[in-house]
Amino acid sequence: MLATQRQERILAQIRETGAVRIGDLTRDLGVSDMTVRRDLLELAEQGLVRKVHGGAVAPHTTVHEPGFAAKSSREAGEKRAIAVAAARLIAPSSSVALSAGTTTHLLAAEIAASPALRPLTVVTNSLPVADCLHRTNDPRLETILTGGSRTPSDALVGPLAEASLAGLRVDQTFLGAHGLDPEVGLTTPNVDEAATNRALIDAAGRTVVLADHTKWHTTGLRVFATFADVDVLVTDAALPLDERDRVRDLVEQLVIA
Numbered sequence: 001m002l003a004t005q006r007q008e009r010i011l012a013q014i015r016e017t018g019a020v021r022i023g024d025l026t027r028d029l030g031v032s033d034m035t036v037r038r039d040l041l042e043l044a045e046q047g048l049v050r051k052v053h054g055g056a057v058a059p060h061t062t063v064h065e066p067g068f069a070a071k072s073s074r075e076a077g078e079k080r081a082i083a084v085a086a087a088r089l090i091a092p093s094s095s096v097a098l099s100a101g102t103t104t105h106l107l108a109a110e111i112a113a114s115p116a117l118r119p120l121t122v123v124t125n126s127l128p129v130a131d132c133l134h135r136t137n138d139p140r141l142e143t144i145l146t147g148g149s150r151t152p153s154d155a156l157v158g159p160l161a162e163a164s165l166a167g168l169r170v171d172q173t174f175l176g177a178h179g180l181d182p183e184v185g186l187t188t189p190n191v192d193e194a195a196t197n198r199a200l201i202d203a204a205g206r207t208v209v210l211a212d213h214t215k216w217h218t219t220g221l222r223v224f225a226t227f228a229d230v231d232v233l234v235t236d237a238a239l240p241l242d243e244r245d246r247v248r249d250l251v252e253q254l255v256i257a
Helices: 003-017 022-029 033-045 068-072 076-087 102-112 127-134 159-165 191-202 241-250
Strands: 019-021 050-052 055-057 094-098 120-124 141-145 170-176 179-181 185-188 204-210 222-225 232-235 253-256
Touching (some): 003 019, 003 055, 076 102, 076 204, 094 102, 102 120, 102 170, 102 204, 120 127, 159 191, 185 191, 191 204
Parallel strands (some): 170 204, 204 232, 232 253
Antiparallel strands (some): 019 055, 179 185, 185 222
């Protein structure tokens, strides 16, 4: 197979899945590790891919933010497993913050269904999270909703949200992210949401990030944290083993759901 043919196949796979791994390409293309690395380097020099540890991803930065309903249907099983694992990190008589996101919404459902976690105080900038918790009608589950402007993902963001978080202190913040990259950090397509996420981190004694494997090596428009800000990452079993080893070097605790 000619180099141009290999590179076309590499680009086709990236267009389809968003990323490629060197180990998979050596097997699928029947070439050496060095040949694949050379192909990726040539594609990167042309601006057609972005090289990352162990492979390559699409070169663009995400600026589009899908709506809450659209995101809810993606990786639903993985997200639910992550939510169940995250709920085990919560102790009764504590305070937690939940950011907006479909995985944090599933965590809210786990909290709502678990009387053993109460009494509990939950601070959130997510309308779906607040609604889910409010429906329990349990006075032992206190929900504090920030103000702010509403995003397509039903988050409340902006100066009002940040002002309502200023001075608060919770035991843990459970945070979703549009994308995670070891070189770039945690990102979102929404600039205002990035600032509110930063305020949620600053309010917490411990930061727990909930992100399924598809978020790895995805980059949004705005960085709101680095891995130095993350204490725990909860992800699913589809995260490759070599990536897990890398995460363990970056955070205090890795939880595989």
